[in-house]
Amino acid sequence: MGSTSLVFTFVIAFPFLLFIFQSDSISAYDSDYGRVNKDSKLVSQKVNLSVYYEALNPSCASFIVKNLARIFDNGLNTIVNLRLIPWGNAFLNKSTNAIVCQNGLDECELNTLQACTINVMRDVNKHFALIYCFEFLVIEGRYKEWRTCFSSLGLNQKPVLDCIGSVNGTKLEQGYAIETAQLNPPHTFVPWVVVNNQSIGKDYNNFTVYACMAYKGDSVPVACQ
Ligand SMILES: *[C@@H]1O[C@H](CO)[C@@H](O)[C@H](O)[C@H]1NC(C)=O
Ligand SMILES: *[C@@H]1O[C@H](CO)[C@@H](O)[C@H](O)[C@H]1NC(C)=O
Ligand SMILES: *[C@@H]1O[C@H](CO)[C@@H](O)[C@H](O)[C@H]1NC(C)=O
Ligand SMILES: *[C@@H]1O[C@H](CO)[C@@H](O)[C@H](O)[C@H]1NC(C)=O
Ligand SMILES: *[C@@H]1O[C@H](CO)[C@@H](O)[C@H](O)[C@H]1NC(C)=O
Numbered sequence: 347m348g349s350t351s352l353v354f355t356f357v358i359a360f361p362f363l364l365f366i367f368q369s370d371s372i373s374a375y376d377s378d379y380g381r382v383n384k385d386s387k388l389v390s391q392k393v394n395l396s397v398y399y400e401a402l403n404p405s406c407a408s409f410i411v412k413n414l415a416r417i418f419d420n421g422l423n424t425i426v427n428l429r430l431i432p433w434g435n436a437f438l439n440k441s442t443n444a445i446v447c448q449n450g451l452d453e454c455e456l457n458t459l460q461a462c463t464i465n466v467m468r469d470v471n472k473h474f475a476l477i478y479c480f481e482f483l484v485i486e487g488r489y490k491e492w493r494t495c496f497s498s499l500g501l502n503q504k505p506v507l508d509c510i511g512s513v514n515g516t517k518l519e520q521g522y523a524i525e526t527a528q529l530n531p532p533h534t535f536v537p538w539v540v541v542n543n544q545s546i547g548k549d550y551n552n553f554t555v556y557a558c559m560a561y562k563g564d565s566v567p568v569a570c571q
Pocket of ligand 3: 394427543
């Protein structure tokens with residue numbers, strides 16, 4: 347590992363460590379819509395920001411690491427419900443019933459790893475920190491070292507590994523496959539970004555503008571000013 351990338355890793359990873367430790371105090375911003383609490387009005391004003399992607403695609407890795415990650419610095423994370431859907435251009439071969447991923451078997455494994463990470467670590471600050479780390483390693487060509495992300499962030503990998511090896515991992519991917527197939531209009535490339543049910547197509551790097559326009563609440567973050 348070159349010293350530049352080492353510095354980059356620490357500079358970038360540091361804010362996420364802070365988010366993890368603060369995460370109890372920001373539970374009002376929990377992305378879990380199933381949870382009914384006194385802050386449900388706050389939650390209902392949030393803008394859904396859905397990112398359909400696949401783990402080994404370079405455009406997706408770059409979007410997540412260099413662009414999407416900024417929402418945790420500029421406050422956009424306080425007004426969006428970030429939903430990551432790791433499936434992308436994968437499909438089911440109907441004659442074998444096997445999942446075929448655009449970038450091979452490794453990508454299928456990494457997609458499932460990320461689906462399980464999202465499912466096990468409900469807190470978006472935690473699962474995004476991990477997915478950021480996985481995708482950073484993709485950019486560096488070291489994605490096979492994904493286990494190091496758990497240790498460097500101090501997060502327990504066991505529940506995620508259990509999920510990958512169980513029917514849960516398969517079920518999660520099936521759910522993402524269905525959700526991706528139901529996109530209207532259907533996705534034509536990845537990353538495919540949808541803001542409140544509206545695809546923004548090739549303008550995906552400008553997602554902030556669209557999320558701010560869709561936001562109806564009063565707590566306007568710096569990102570929207
Ligand atoms: C599905 O799998 C069969 C058997 O391995 C293979 O011959 C066929 O080309 C596959 N179809 C697609 C669309 O990948
Ligand atoms: C699978 O999911 C169920 C329901 O969420 C959970 O209770 C169970 O512990 C999970 N099993 C594994 C191996 O992750
Ligand atoms: C956001 O997505 C949730 C389901 O994940 C849905 O219940 C809610 O209506 C959506 N909100 C908007 C503004 O589209
Ligand atoms: C989302 O968009 C689809 C297709 O355009 C539509 O059928 C569905 O009703 C929309 N959902 C919401 C909550 O707006
Ligand atoms: C999207 O970004 C490009 C360049 O960053 C800019 O020229 C364009 O006006 C932006 N579109 C919107 C809708 O903000």
